[in-house]
Amino acid sequence: MTTVVLLGTGIMGAGMGHNVLSAGLDLRVWNRTAAKAQPLADAGATACADPADAVRGADVIVTMLGDAQDVVAVMEQAADGLSQGQVWLQTTTVGVEPFETLRPLARRHGLVLLDAPVLGTRAPAESGQLVVFVAGDPSVRPTVDPVLDAVGRQTVWVAGDADRAQAGRLKLVANSWVLAITAAAGETLALADGLGVDPQAFLDAVAGGPLDLPYLQDKAAAILAKDYTPSFTVDNAAKDAGLIVAAAEGAGTRLDVAPAVRDRLRRASERGHGGDDMAAAHEAS
Numbered sequence: 001m002t003t004v005v006l007l008g009t010g011i012m013g014a015g016m017g018h019n020v021l022s023a024g025l026d027l028r029v030w031n032r033t034a035a036k037a038q039p040l041a042d043a044g045a046t047a048c049a050d051p052a053d054a055v056r057g058a059d060v061i062v063t064m065l066g067d068a069q070d071v072v073a074v075m076e077q078a079a080d081g082l083s084q085g086q087v088w089l090q091t092t093t094v095g096v097e098p099f100e101t102l103r104p105l106a107r108r109h110g111l112v113l114l115d116a117p118v119l120g121t122r123a124p125a126e127s128g129q130l131v132v133f134v135a136g137d138p139s140v141r142p143t144v145d146p147v148l149d150a151v152g153r154q155t156v157w158v159a160g161d162a163d164r165a166q167a168g169r170l171k172l173v174a175n176s177w178v179l180a181i182t183a184a185a186g187e188t189l190a191l192a193d194g195l196g197v198d199p200q201a202f203l204d205a206v207a208g209g210p211l212d213l214p215y216l217q218d219k220a221a222a223i224l225a226k227d228y229t230p231s232f233t234v235d236n237a238a239k240d241a242g243l244i245v246a247a248a249e250g251a252g253t254r255l256d257v258a259p260a261v262r263d264r265l266r267r268a269s270e271r272g273h274g275g276d277d278m279a280a281a282h283e284a285s
Helices: 011-022 034-042 051-055 068-077 103-109 122-127 138-151 166-194 199-206 214-225 234-250 257-273 278-284
Strands: 003-007 026-030 060-063 087-090 112-115 130-134 152-157
Touching: 003 011, 003 051, 011 026, 011 034, 011 122, 011 138, 026 034, 026 051, 051 068, 060 068, 060 138, 068 103, 087 138, 103 112, 112 130, 112 138, 112 166, 130 138, 130 166, 138 152, 166 199, 166 214, 166 234, 166 257, 166 278, 199 214, 214 278, 234 257, 234 278, 257 278
Parallel strands: 003 026, 003 060, 060 087, 087 112, 130 152
Antiparallel strands: none
C-alpha cells in the first residue's frame, strides 16, 4: 500500500487528507497546530508529533502549507526522516522565484520533486474535485497517481521538468483570473450599493447570459449574506496576488489589475478580514 504523508492540514489539506483516506491509502499527518490534524486522525490517519517521524519510510510526501518559507522550514524539520527516492508532491502555491528555494533541499536529500499546485478551494478539496497541475519526472507516476486521483478530478501534466516551476506558472495564470473575478464581483456590488441600486437587480439582469458565471453568483450570495465562512482566505488570496505581481515583474510583463487586487485584499485584511473568505475583499470598499 502507498504510504502518504500530509504536512499541513488546514482548509485545503484537511479535505485532501480525507480523500486520500477514502481512497484506501495509508496516511500520516502533521500540522503545526496539532488539533487541526485530529479530525484526520479520528478518520483513520496516523497523527505524528514531528515532521521527521511523519516522513520516515513514506512513499509520497505532500506539502500543503502557507508559502515557500513555511515549506522550507517544515521540510528542514523533516530532514532526519527523509530518504533517497521519496516523491515530494509540493502542492503549496509558492510562486516562481520562491520555488528556487525548494530545489536545493530536494537535491540534498535525493527527493523526486514534483511541482504540483492545486486549483480549487475548500469545497473542491473536500469533494476530491481539485485540478492538479504537475511538472516533474513522469517515471514516478505509478507511485503518485493514486494520490493525485484521490484529491483531484483532473491532473494536468505540464510539459517540462519541475526545475522551472512550469506547473506553478500555470497556477499563477489561473489564480490571476480567479482573483480578478472575485475583486470585480465585490466592486460591482459595492458600486450598486453606493448608487442606490439593488445588487440583486444586477445579478438577475445577467443571470443565464454570456456575462453570468456560477462563481459570480456564489461570491455575490456570500457578500449579500455577509457570510464569509472561509473557503480561501483573504490573507492567502493576498499572498497569491503578491506572487502573481512578482512573477509578472520578473517576466517584464506589466499588470494593472493584479496589483490593485493585491492592495484591495491587503486593505480588507487590515480591516480585520484576513481570516475570512476572499469574498470579504468587498469590505475594502
